[in-house]
């Protein structure tokens with residue numbers, strides 16, 4: 001949100017700054033995880049996590065809950081773009097994201113977090129896409145990644161989905177209740193006396209004050225030597241550096257009332273643009289179709305549109321007839337941060353080495369952000385991180 005001259009003069013003068021060693025802005029999966037890894041360093045750092053609304057108000061509380069590997073494109077394309085070594089590294093990075101989540105956060109708390117590790121599916125409704133998926137299967141198998149090919153009959157029996165020619169299953173993928181996940185990480189953070197969560201405190205400016213930064217929030221000022229922006233899609237609103245690097249992109253979803261469980265696992269379709277899954281509690285969640293309104297789906301307005309919501313409903317009738325008569329109970333949208341090359345960005349702003357950031361998760365933050373946050377802390381402590389996520393590549 002912008003700030004007027006009058007609001008600015010009032011908010012800037014009437015506050016004395018609280019001091020912290022690190023101020024993290026944005027309480028989505030990225031910011032909450034960054035605070036988690038900073039606290040694990042046991043360096044005695046006093047950390048504030050500042051959020052404009054409440055935790056999970058951004059994309060993290062509005063996504064579909066897939067924890068999937070890889071990236072926004074089929075593996076054959078990833079390999080073409082990055083080469084074999086880096087494509088495999090990208091895949092292993094997100095596998096590690098899931099194993100870190102399991103080790104540090106999920107444990108055996110599966111039922112409470114609605115965590116299921118049943119793999120995920122990519123389904124093709126055209127020969128062209130099915131051929132790409134079969135090619136991806138071959139390439140991935142050669143590299144030791146656990147995948148399975150599905151023919152039409154498998155899809156109809158295991159997923160009860162119609163209108164697809166075939167697909168592949170990524171065996172190691174998972175799904176979760178995203179709000180329960182971040183609430184659990186946040187609860188671990190709150191146990192530490194060095195951690196402060198400041199909600200309803202939108203940051204409207206970051207300014208230099210001697211050797212420190214003053215982070216101006218609507219609730220007062222914070223002084224710190226290190227700022228970390230975990231604002232993902234909203235980052236260009238706070239710093240110009242992100243204007244040509246992270247693009248705010250809207251995604252829309254609808255959910256039905258619960259029906260008896262019938263699907264083996266979560267599914268992507270149409271080159272990863274559309275997706276649907278049945279929750280452990282029976283609801284069917286479906287999202288995607290931003291390709292129908294490309295221009296309208298860029299920006300910060302988290303509203304739903306008739307065009308996309310109608311397309312989601314039509315998809316259900318055609319491809320998931322089991323729920324075609326189920327009542328639709330929720331429709332929502334959220335703002336994602338898309339990076340230029342589809343990979344996350346982790347590092348410091350080149351012209352200001354006191355402002356660090358992580359973002360650009362390109363619709364895959366649950367599959368990437370916990371590990372990316374660990375890497376950001378590695379950067380802060382002068383440890384190496386993979387070059388494909390390093391912001392130095394720009």
Ligand SMILES: Cc1cc2nc3c(=O)[nH]c(=O)nc-3n(C[C@H](O)[C@H](O)[C@H](O)COP(=O)(O)OP(=O)(O)OC[C@H]3O[C@@H](n4cnc5c(N)ncnc54)[C@H](O)[C@@H]3O)c2cc1C
Nearest residue numbers: 026028029030052058059060063064066203334364365366
């Ligand atoms: C409809 C939809 C479906 C999706 N499905 C999936 C999925 O199934 N799996 C998956 O992996 N990913 C999915 N994603 C993407 C995923 O949600 C994001 O990649 C992830 O949540 C990004 O996390 P984040 O913490 O970086 O950003 P966010 O969750 O957006 O957090 C940024 C936070 O910063 C706060 N903020 C912004 N500006 C300021 C400011 N000036 N001051 C203070 N606070 C500020 C915001 O309020 C917000 O809480 C989906 C996204 C959407 C919208």
